[in-house]
Every structure is written in C-alpha cells, then in structure tokens.
Amino acid sequence: MTSKELTELMQESPVACHKALVKEYGRYVYAIVYNKLRSCGTNEDIEECVSDVFAALFMKCKFDISSENDLKYLISTIAKRKAIDSFRSLCAQANHITDTDDDDMHELVSDFSVDEHVDRSELRRVLLNKIEELGEPDSTILIQKFYYNRNSKEIAESVSMTAMAVRARCSRAMNKLRAKLVEVGITR
Amino acid sequence: MKDKKIFDILENAEYDSMKKLIDKCPEISDAQLDRIFSMSERKFRKMENGTERTEKDGNITMTENDTVQGVERSRRPVWLTPLSTAASMILIAGLVISSAVMISRNKHSVGGGSAPIPAVTATSSKVTGTTYVSTDKNGSRLTTTVTTASSEVTTAKSDTENEQSSSDSTEFIKPFTGNWTYQESSVNNLDAADSVINKGHVEIFGDATYKYTDNNGNTSTGTITKTTEDIGGTEIIKLDFSGDTFMANSAYYTESRPYELHFGNGYAARLLRDEHVNNTKTAAASYKTEYRKILEDFANSDAYNGLSAWDLYDLDNDGTPELLISVGDYHAASVRIYYYENGTAHPVCDTSGQMAHYGAYGYIMYCAAEQLLGTTDLHLGYYYTSMDRYSNHQILRIHSTGNDTGAVGKENTTYTVDNETVDEDTYNKMLDEFNSKNWVQIGGSYSFGDYSPLS
Numbered sequence: 005m006t007s008k009e010l011t012e013l014m015q016e017s018p019v020a021c022h023k024a025l026v027k028e029y030g031r032y033v034y035a036i037v038y039n040k041l042r043s044c045g046t047n048e049d050i051e052e053c054v055s056d057v058f059a060a061l062f063m064k065c066k067f068d069i070s071s072e073n074d075l076k077y078l079i080s081t082i083a084k085r086k087a088i089d090s091f092r093s094l095c096a097q098a099n100h101i102t103d104t105d106d107d108d109m110h111e112l113v114s115d116f117s118v119d120e121h122v123d124r125s126e127l128r129r130v131l132l133n134k135i136e137e138l139g140e141p142d143s144t145i146l147i148q149k150f151y152y153n154r155n156s157k158e159i160a161e162s163v164s165m166t167a168m169a170v171r172a173r174c175s176r177a178m179n180k181l182r183a184k185l186v187e188v189g190i191t192r
Numbered sequence: 193m194k195d196k197k198i199f200d201i202l203e204n205a206e207y208d209s210m211k212k213l214i215d216k217c218p219e220i221s222d223a224q225l226d227r228i229f230s231m232s233e234r235k236f237r238k239m240e241n242g243t244e245r246t247e248k249d250g251n252i253t254m255t256e257n258d259t260v261q262g263v264e265r266s267r268r269p270v271w272l273t274p275l276s277t278a279a280s281m282i283l284i285a286g287l288v289i290s291s292a293v294m295i296s297r298n299k300h301s302v303g304g305g306s307a308p309i310p311a312v313t314a315t316s317s318k319v320t321g322t323t324y325v326s327t328d329k330n331g332s333r334l335t336t337t338v339t340t341a342s343s344e345v346t347t348a349k350s351d352t353e354n355e356q357s358s359s360d361s362t363e364f365i366k367p368f369t370g371n372w373t374y375q376e377s378s379v380n381n382l383d384a385a386d387s388v389i390n391k392g393h394v395e396i397f398g399d400a401t402y403k404y405t406d407n408n409g410n411t412s413t414g415t416i417t418k419t420t421e422d423i424g425g426t427e428i429i430k431l432d433f434s435g436d437t438f439m440a441n442s443a444y445y446t447e448s449r450p451y452e453l454h455f456g457n458g459y460a461a462r463l464l465r466d467e468h469v470n471n472t473k474t475a476a477a478s479y480k481t482e483y484r485k486i487l488e489d490f491a492n493s494d495a496y497n498g499l500s501a502w503d504l505y506d507l508d509n510d511g512t513p514e515l516l517i518s519v520g521d522y523h524a525a526s527v528r529i530y531y532y533e534n535g536t537a538h539p540v541c542d543t544s545g546q547m548a549h550y551g552a553y554g555y556i557m558y559c560a561a562e563q564l565l566g567t568t569d570l571h572l573g574y575y576y577t578s579m580d581r582y583s584n585h586q587i588l589r590i591h592s593t594g595n596d597t598g599a600v601g602k603e604n605t606t607y608t609v610d611n612e613t614v615d616e617d618t619y620n621k622m623l624d625e626f627n628s629k630n631w632v633q634i635g636g637s638y639s640f641g642d643y644s645p646l647s
Contacts, residue, residue, distance in 0.1 A: 055231035
C-alpha cells in the first residue's frame with residue numbers, strides 16, 4: 005500500500021483505511037514491537053504497544069500523508085519509538101523500587117558498552133546467517149520456536165506440517181545450527 | 193549452548209537483522225488483528241477528541257505538519273472570578289477595619305498619642321494614669337497601670353478624657369488602702385512565727401501613693417502601679433511600689449489571703465493589714481502550719497518514699513482534723529496519725545505510749561458514728577482484723593480476730609480473738625461484730641507536694 009492509495013482510501017472511509025492498515029502492517033509492527041519487548045513484556049503488553057503504534061499512525065493519516073515516500077519506513081519508525089517508550093515504561097515499573105547499596109553502585113556507572121554492543125551486533129548477524137543457511141522450513145521453525153516462543157502446534161500450522169514433524173525437524177535443525185556455530189567459534 | 197538463550201541475542205536487532213526476523217514472524221490471527229484494531233481505534237478516538245477540544249479553544253491551530261501555534265488557554269470555572277473578587281474585598285475590608293481599630297486604640301496610649309505626658313513627682317496634687325495592655329510572644333497578657341502623680345503645671349494640659357482615665361486608673365488601689373505592717377522573716381519563712389520581724393508601718397492612700405514609716409520614725413513616700421500577670425490561665429495582681437523601700441518592688445495579692453501583700457515568693461517579706469497582725473501568731477500556730485511542718489519533716493525522713501501520701505480527717509469530731517500520713521500503699525504500709533493541741537501537732541500513740549502505726553496498704557478503716565478505727569489484713573493465708581477506739585488522742589484496742597485458714601486449711605484452722613485461741617463460733621461472733629460497723633476507708637488523699645488543704 006502506497007501513501008497515495010492510503011490517502012484515497014482515507015478520503016473514502018477512514019475506518020476502512022484503518023482496518024486495511026492493521027491488516028497490511030499488523031505483522032510488521034508486531035515483529036518490531038516484539039523485538040523490543042520480548043524480554044520485559046507479556047503478550048498483552050506487546051498488543052497494547054502495537055495498538056499504540058496504530059493509533060499514532062491513524063492520527064498521522066488524519067492529515068495528508070501523500071507526501072510520505074516510504075510508508076513502511078514511517079510505520080517502522082513509529083513502531084520503534086513506541087516500543088522503546090513501552091520498554092522504558094515496563095522496566096521502570098519493574099525496577100521502580102530498587103535496593104541500591106555500595107556494592108551495586110558500580111552498576112549505575114554505565115549500562116552501555118560499545119564493545120559489547122558491537123559484539124552482540126556481530127553475533128546476531130552471524131546467528132541469523134547460519135539460521136538462514138539451514139534453509140526452509142528449518143530456519144522458520146527455529147526462529148518461531150526459540151525467538152517467537154511458538155509451540156510446535158502453532159508452528160505446524162504456519163509451515164503446513166504436523167506438530168510431530170515440527171518437533172523432529174526442530175531438534176535436527178538445532179543440532180545443525182549448533183555445529184555451524186561451533187565452526188565459526190561460537191560455543192556459548 | 194542453551195538453545196533459547198542464544199536466540200535472546202536477536203533482541204534489539206538492527207534494520208537488516210530486523211528484516212529477516214519480520215519475514216520469519218508468524219502470521220497474526222484475525223482475532224488478534226481485530227483486537228489490535230479495536231484497541232487502536234479506541235485510542236485514536238481518544239486522541240482525536242483531545243485534539244478537537246484543543247482546537248475549539250481557537251488559539252491553537254493544528255496544521256498538517258503538527259505545528260503548534262498560539263498558547264494553551266487554561267479553563268477556569270466561571271464562579272471562580274466573582275468568588276475570588278469577593279474574597280479580596282473581604283480581605284481588604286478586614287485590613288481597613290483592623291487598621292482603623294488599631295489607630296483608634298493607639299490614640300489613647302501614652303507612647304503613641306500626641307498628648308504630652310505629665311511629669312512624675314513623688315508629691316502629688318493630681319493624679320493621671322494610663323493602662324497598657326501587651327501580649328508577649330508566649331501569649332501571656334500583661335496589663336500595666338501607670339499612675340503618675342503630677343503637679344498642677346504638668347497636668348495643665350490634661351483634658352476631660354485624661355481626667356476620666358486618671359479616675360479609672362486609681363480605682364484599683366481602693367481595696368488596698370489603709371494601714372499595713374511591713375514584715376520580714378529572718379529565715380525567709382514567714383510561716384515560722386518566731387522569725388517574723390515587724391519593720392515598719394505603711395499607709396496606702398486612695399490616689400495610689402503610699403507612706404512608709406519605719407520603726408525609727410523615718411518616712412518615705414512613693415507611688416504604686418498595678419500589673420496583672422496572666423500566668424498559666426491564672427491572673428495574679430501585682431502592685432509595684434516605687435523606690436527601694438521594701439525587700440522587693442513588686443508585691444503580689446492573692447484572693448485566698450486578702451490581708452496580705454507578699455513580696456517575691458511570699459516567704460521572705462510581706463505587708464500585713466494591721467488588724468491581722470495581732471492574729472498572726474495564732475494563725476502561724478494553726479494546725480495547718482504545724483501539720484505542714486510535720487509533712488515537710490516526714491518528706492525529709494527515711495520513711496518517705498514515692499508512694500507516701502497524706503490526708504486530713506477529723507477522727508474525734510473536735511473541729512480540728514487529724515493528719516494521716518500513709519507511708520506507702522503496700523501491705524505493710526501503715527498510717528501515722530497526728531492531732532493538733534495547744535498550738536502543736538502531736539503523734540497519736542497506742543496504749544504503750546509509742547507512736548501508733550495503724551492500718552495497712554496506706555489506709556485505715558473508720559467508723560464515724562462510734563469513732564472507731566479498724567484494720568483488716570489478709571496476708572500469706574492469715575486473715576486479721578482489729579477494731580480500736582480513738583479516744584483522747586489515743587488508740588485503744590477493743591478486739592482483734594485472726595484465723596490461718598488460708599495457710600493450714602479449714603480442718604487445721606486456729607481461730608483467735610484478742611490473741612487468745614477460741615472456737616469457731618466465738619470467732620465468728622466477734623468477726624460479725626466487726627463487719628457490722630459502717631466502715632469507710634480513709635487516708636492517702638493527697639500526695640506530698642500538694643499542700644493545698646493546708647494553705
């Protein structure tokens with residue numbers, strides 16, 4: 005859906021436009037939000053944040069957005085910012101009361117390490133490459149199993165396989181991936 | 193390698209990695225999409241309503257680029273303006289009225305008024321005065337009446353108002369006019385009659401002046417001002433005598449002793465009305481003074497403790513109460529009884545001539561109809577009663593009973609009457625007689641330090 009199509013649809017029916025946006029970009033927004041909130045939020049928190057993203061997007065659509073060249077980029081930007089807001093909010097709730105003593109003070113010095121960030125980024129790239137090397141449907145099964153935390157039955161529906169088969173392939177794919185990672189020196 | 197743990201590394205992915213993860217994202221069910229859509233719509237409507245409300249104010253224009261212009265106007269309740277106006281008016285009116293009242297009051301004061309203050313002289317032909325009322329930071333109110341004896345020349349400017357004020361300001365002296373004797377105590381205790389020395393005579397006049405004549409015939413004069421001190425809710429009248437005639441300048445007056453103006457704490461010097469001087473010795477020797485001495489002596493003795501207390505009770509109905517000193521309120525704490533006779537307090541003794549230590553737990557039982565004293569005591573299984581008559585300031589034993597049932601049991605009980613072993617019937621007969629009396633419990637009504645009944 006281009007911005008022009010969106011504008012036209014908006015003029016016809018705003019609600020239809022909104023529904024179309026959710027249907028078109030729901031999975032996309034969900035993936036972005038999930039990536040940020042995976043470790044700190046529940047499924048409800050993630051859905052709440054996704055709805056925040058679309059509400060902000062609807063507000064944007066209220067005005068003329070025909071000038072937006074890349075609608076997907078706009079949505080991803082809104083999604084990332086909302087997800088970061090939610091992440092901070094959820095972390096603040098979880099850590100609202102902290103017991104800080106002298107032993108913990110060193111943790112307040114900095115929570116961002118450039119080296120660690122680079123290492124993680126490189127590790128992420130290598131991991132995704134090795135998963136991709138496994139090919140379909142193993143890569144999808146592993147990602148949905150271990151990253152999106154889907155059970156075998158749900159994965160089976162998305163890859164058109166039985167749950168038993170998914171579990172078997174998942175086990176074998178994980179062994180393959182482990183071997184590939186050892187080859188490149190990732191053993192942890 | 194933990195399978196799940198390594199996938200945590202995929203969080204916070206950059207754009208490229210994110211793209212791959214989005215591709216692998218499972219499909220979202222229609223139900224979940226509908227839920228997200230409805231939530232989004234609800235939030236959107238809420239945001240939209242907020243925007244429309246802001247735009248309706250007219251000062252803010254939402255453009256397509258979300259540029260905010262103008263200022264936000266806060267909504268104030270309609271009733272707030274007239275209410276705040278009314279409150280302001282009340283405040284201003286209050287300030288104006290209070291200022292007017294204060295200015296009006298200030299006109300009457302010597303310090304703030306424009307009228308010249310008459311000069312002060314000891315020999316006066318005309319008197320003017322002014323009353324000051326002030327309140328210190330603790331809230332104590334201090335009322336001061338300055339009486340000024342003025343000559344004709346200095347008071348020539350006094351107007352009618354000042355004359356009226358003068359008349360009012362000397363009104364206070366009327367209760368104190370007359371002849372007084374100035375007394376000092378050589379031991380700082382006027383209650384000690386032997387220590388009281390008459391130093392001279394004072395005559396207080398209706399114009400708030402006084403004349404003092406000492407025993408050698410030397411005279412001095414001065415003026416008197418009245419001050420009222422409000423201390424702890426009690427107003428104390430204080431007369432300030434000019435000059436250094438007396439031990440102190442301020443003499444205090446208490447209604448309980450209308451014949452006396454005492455200086456300082458009241459024990460060192462005082463003015464006593466002449467008609468009371470002759471009665472001083474009698475008053476000093478009253479039972480109250482004597483009992484007070486007894487109490488003070490007891491308070492300084494080894495027998496005194498924190499539980500000690502005292503009481504007054506007319507045991508023999510002779511019009512002078514007996515002093516009862518309770519050593520304590522524990523089992524063995526007896527009561528010491530004193531009576532007043534011939535200007536002196538004496539201890540009540542038993543038949544052996546020794547000071548009687550009567551009662552238990554700091555109390556004695558008293559039967560007013562027959563002037564009987566009684567004691568009951570239950571201790572360690574022994575029950576004991578005694579009944580005595582208080583006669584001629586002596587305690588005379590009538591009967592005593594005892595049993596040891598609580599210690600040895602009913603079967604082995606020994607019953608005694610007047611320390612003689614008796615049978616149960618005899619014992620019960622005597623006990624019934626004891627119990628038939630209309631006993632009241634007396635003693636220990638006042639704590640040491642509270643001598644108000646003796647003032």
